[in-house]
Amino acid sequence: MTDDHRKPPRLAEWLLRSFCSYDFLSTALWDLDEMYEMKLKEKGRPRANLIYYKEVLAIIYHLYFKGKSQHSPNHIAMVKNNILVSLRNFRKNKSNSLIHVLGLSSALVAFLLTFTYTSYEFSFDTYHKEVENIYRVYKSINTIDEPDYRDAGTPGPLAAALIEEFPAVTSAARMIGYRKILMETKTKTFVEPQVYPTDASIFRVFSFESVSGNIDEFLSEPFTVAISESTALKYFNKIDVVGETITFAQALPMKVSGVFKDMPDNSHLKLKVLAHFESVMEAFQQSITRWGNNPYFTYIRTEAGTDADILESQLPMIRAKYADDPVDVDGQEYTYFLQPWTDVHFNQRIDGGLVAPVDGQRFYVFMAIAIVILAMACINYINLATARSISRMKEVGIRKVIGAGKDSLIMQFLVESGLLVFTSLIVAVLVSSLLLPLFAEFVNKPLVLGFQKSNFWISLLGLGFSLTLISGIYPAIATANFKPLNALYGRGEIRQKRNLLRNGLVVFQFTISAALIIGAIILTQQLNFIDDSDIGYSRDRVVILNTNDDIIEGQLPQYMDALTKVSGVSAVATSWSLPTNVTSDTRANWQGITDAERLPMSMIGVTHEFFDLFEIDIVEGRAFDPAITADEQAILLNETAVKALGWKDPIGREMITQKGVNSRVIGVVKDFHMKSLREEIRPLQILLSDQFATLSVKIDTDINQTLAKIEEIYESFSPAYPFEYTYFGDIYEEAYTEEIKTAQLTQWITILAIIIACLGLYGLATHKVEDKMKELGVRKVLGASVPAILGLLSRDFVKLLVIAFLIAAPIAYYLMDGWLNGFAYHINIGAFTLFITLLTMIVVAGATVGYRTYRAAVRNPIEALREE
C-alpha cells in the first residue's frame, strides 16, 4: 500500500482544521489517523472514509457548536462575528431586510418553477441508453407549393435497405400507428386509443425493460403483441400474461409475447400496445413493399461514434439503388434525412409525426424571463446596499481605524448578503414545493422538484453562492473602499458616480417592467381578438360523434338517418375534417386552363347539412340540395377563392375536381377560418362527399338528454364499441390553450416583475427620505408645503420612469410586432397600449414612492431636527 492510499479524506481534515480549536486539533488528528488505519484494514476504504467524515462532523458538533471551545481559530471566529453583526443589522433595518427577502425569494420561486418546467421538457426522451445514436428517418419532398416539405412518413422497405447498405446502422424498426382498435380478452372489451404494429427490432432501437417474458422474443412470431405493464394490468389484472390472447377488431387473435415496463412520463411517444408488423399489415391490407407507400415511421440505432452527417449524406443513393420505382409518377423527388431522437419532441418543421411536437423556443424565452426577474431582485439588493453603505460609513471607519483590512470588510458584507440570499433560498424552496402541484396542474405536466437528487441540492448551493457574489460583491467592495478619515467625517467622496450607477440600474428594472407590461397587454388584446373575432362558423352546441368502428362505418347513412329523427338534433352532417382544420389540398383546374391559373386551393368534402350545422353563410348562389341529384357534380367556393381566381360571376362556371369530375360552381360561402387564426384564409373548394366521415350533430335542446338518446341509437347499431363524443367547442379551445396559458403566465410574471421593481423603488425612496430628513425639516420650518416636498422627493423617480419607458417602448414594440406577425389576423399596437403602460407605471411607482414620501412630508419637522 502506498502512503497516499492511507491518507484520510482531505476535505474532512480541512473541515476539522477550520473549526476545531487548536488545543484539540492535534490530538483529534492523531486519534482519527489511528482509527482510520484500523478501519481501513477492517472495512476497506469507502467505509473508512465515511466513518472518518462522521467522526469529524461529530467532533465539530460537540466541540464547536455544543461545547464552549473559546480558542477557535481566527477566521472562523470572524465569520461567527460577521454573522452576528449582520443579524444585528437586519434587526435594525427590518423593512429593508424584508424587502430583500421578499423580492429575492419571489424571484427565486419564479426561477425554480420555470427551471423545473423547462428542465422537464428538455429531459424528454433522454433516458434511452446512448440516445445520441437513435434517429428517426424523415423525408423531404420538393413540391411546387412548398420547396422543402419535410415529412416523417417513410416506405416499408427502407428499414431493411438501411441495414443492408450501412453496417453502421445496427438496428432499424418500422412502425405505424392505428387509432381506436377494439380489443377483447376473454372477459373484457376495450377500445385501445393507439396500437402500434412494429418490428421486433424496436426493442433494440429503444431502451425497454422486460417485466414478463424474454425481451429477445417479443414480437418474434406472427400475430403476437407486446404490451406495457399498465396495459397488462388493465386487461388482465396481472402482469404475468405471456401466452394470453387479445383479439383485435373482432378478427385477429393476438398472443401476448411479452410485457414491458411503462415508458416514463418524459417520453414524447408513449408506446403501450405493440403488435407484430408483417402479419398485422397483411391482415390490414397495407403494402409494406412499395416505395411509394409512405405511412410508416422508421427508427434506427447506429453504432456508437457514427457521424450522422456522413451517414445522412449517403442516404440519397438508397432510393435509386433499392427502389424499383425510383421516381414517383408526379415527379416528386424524395430524399431521406436523419433526425436525432431527442429533437423529435421539439422540431415543428417536420410534419406527420405520431405526436405533435412542442415549441422548444418558448422554454428558452421562459428561462430568459426568469433569469431577468432574478437579476431584477439582485439589482434591488445592489442598489439598496450601496445606498445604505453611506449610513454605515461610521461603522466601516471605526473598523478600519481599529485595523480591519479591506478583505475582512469585504468578507463581512459578503456574509451579510449571503445570509439574505440563503434565507430567501430556503423560503423560495419551501414556497416552490407548495406551489409546484398547482403549477404542474396549470401547465399540465407531472413536475417534481428534485429533492431526492443530490444534483438539485448542489445546484441550489451553487445558485446561492453565485447570487451572493453577484449581488454582494459590488456593494461590499464599494463600502470597504471608504477612506477611514472620510468615512468618520461622514462624507462619501464618490457619491455622484454611485448615483449614476444606481439610477442606471433602476432604469434597467423599469425598462423590463415596462416591456413586460406592454407585452402582457398586447398578448391579452390579441387573444381577446381571437376569441371575439368572427371565425365564420359556429361552435355552439356542436358535438362530434365517433365513427371509427367498422359497423358504424358500414352503415353510416342509416345511422345518420336515425340521428336526424332524434328530437333535439337539428342537423347531422359529415365532413372530411372539421372546419377548424381543413387539410386536403388541390389545384384549380378547368378546360383550357393555363399553368399560371392553376391556383393552389384547399379542399373539403361535406354532406348536405354541413352549412346549416356550422352556420356557414352562403353569400351567393345556394348550398347543396338533397333533392337535386346533379349536385353530385357541383362545388362551392369561398370568397377568397373567387377573389383569387378573379371571377366576376362565379355561379355556373365549371371546374374539374381532383377526381377529374367536371363540376359546376353553384354557390359561394362566406370566408371562414379553416386553420388556426395564425394562418391566412386560403381559397377553398367544397364538394359533396360522404367519405372520410367526421360526424357532427347540432343539438338545439338539452344536450345531455339528447346525447343519451343518441347513445341508445348507437348501441343498437354497434353494441361492441363504446359510445364516444367530443364537444366541438373543446376541440376549438384546445387549439389555443398554449397561447392562452402563455398569456396567463406572462401576466403573472409581469405582476411579479412590477412588484419586485416597486420593492426596490420603495427601498430607495426610504433611503432618500432618511438621507434628506434634515433638509426636509428645514424646508418645512421655512414654510414649504406638503405637495412641494412630495414633488421634491418624487421628481427624480418620475424622471427615471420616463427614461425607462422611452427605452422599453421601442424594444417591446419590435418584439411584440414580431410575435403578432405570426398571426395572419392580428391587432395593431396602438398608442393607447403604450399610454396605458406609462400610466400604469407612473401610478404604481407613484403610489410606492408617494406612500413613503408622504409619510415624511407630513411629519412634524421638530422630530427631524431635534436629533443632533
Add this chain to the structure above:
Amino acid sequence: MKKITLGAFEELVLLSVGILENDAYGITIRLQLEENLKKSISLGALYAALQRLEEKGWVESSIGGITEKRGGRRKQYYKITRDGVFALNEVRAMRNSLFDQLPGNALNWLDS
C-alpha cells in the same frame, strides 16, 4: 464541601481513563467504553467529556508519542487525578446510599 457534578457519561469516561492507567488516549478510551457499553461512541462526544473533566481537574493530559508525521499530530494521554478518584468515590457512595434506601419489596424483584 465542593459540590460534585458528574454526568453519567463523564463518569464512565473518567472510569475508563482510570482503568487504562498509562495508556489512556482517544482511541483506547473509546475502545474501552465501547467494549463495556456495547454501543458505539463518537470521538466528538468523548472529547467534549474529556474537556469538561479536564476543566474540573479530574483528569490531566500530557503529550506523548511525538511523531514525524506532518501536520502536528500528537498523542494526548489522559491520567486520572487524585481529585478524580475522589469524585468517583463520592458519586459511588452517594448512589449506593440511595440504592440502599430502596424499599424491600422493590429489591425482592431482583431475586425472582
